[in-house]
Amino acid sequence: MAALHLVRETSATPAQVWDVVAAFDGYGAWMPMTRMVTDEGQPRVGWGFAGLTGLGRLAFSDSMLVTRWDPPADGTTGVFRVVKTGRLLGGWAEVTVSPRDDGGSRLDWVEDVVVRPLPFKRFFDPLLDRASAWLYGRAIDAMLVRAASRRIPR
Numbered sequence: 001m002a003a004l005h006l007v008r009e010t011s012a013t014p015a016q017v018w019d020v021v022a023a024f025d026g027y028g029a030w031m032p033m034t035r036m037v038t039d040e041g042q043p044r045v046g047w048g049f050a051g052l053t054g055l056g057r058l059a060f061s062d063s064m065l066v067t068r069w070d071p072p073a074d075g076t077t078g079v080f081r082v083v084k085t086g087r088l089l090g091g092w093a094e095v096t097v098s099p100r101d102d103g104g105s106r107l108d109w110v111e112d113v114v115v116r117p118l119p120f121k122r123f124f125d126p127l128l129d130r131a132s133a134w135l136y137g138r139a140i141d142a143m144l145v146r147a148a149s150r151r152i153p154r
Contacts, residue, residue: 003112006137011104012147014072014097020147021095021107021140022071022080024049030139043080045069050086060088068094075099090114109140 010017020026022043028035031051038049043066050063064082072078081094093111100106 003110004133004136006107006109006133006140008107008109008140008144009100009104010107010144010148011102012144012150013103014075014078014099014105016147016150017097017105017107017144018072018078019150020143021097022078027051027139030142031135043069048085060086062086062089064093067092072097072099084113088115107140107144109136111136 024043025036025038028051031053033055034051034053036049036051039047041047043049045066045068047066047069048063049066050061052059052061054060062084063086065085066080067083068079068081070079077099078097079094081092084091084093091111091113093109095110096108098106098108
């Protein structure tokens with residue numbers, strides 16, 4: 001799959017957006033038929049999590065490892081990067097939350113997913129491209145609605 005790049009803008013502050021998009025334990029609310037398993041403690045470089053997607057025995061694990069963790073602070077841009085470490089899915093995702101001049105935020109979600117084993121890549125790429133753009137776009141839009149509805153004390 002060519003890297004998917006989705007861009008969204010919102011009136012929510014960078015801190016509000018980060019609080020939602022970096023809450024990996026809540027991704028099950030955004031992704032159909034998915035429940036999350038996370039390492040103990042707070043996300044940081046080296047911290048792992050997995051989305052278990054499917055029903056019963058017809059499920060797979062999309063495991064990931066955080067390789068960059070820079071939350072937004074004092075008007076700076078926040079970035080996290082995860083690498084997919086599972087047997088079925090490889091690749092990476094990088095999410096950037098940037099402040100806008102009006103107090104809102106811009107979210108850039110870039111992801112490159114590879115279906116393993118690699119000989120299946122050419123077969124699955126066209127389907128994965130379309131499904132990913134729809135699925136991630138839908139999830140990101142819902143996350144930003146949640147972020148905008150939250151009030152963070154200043």
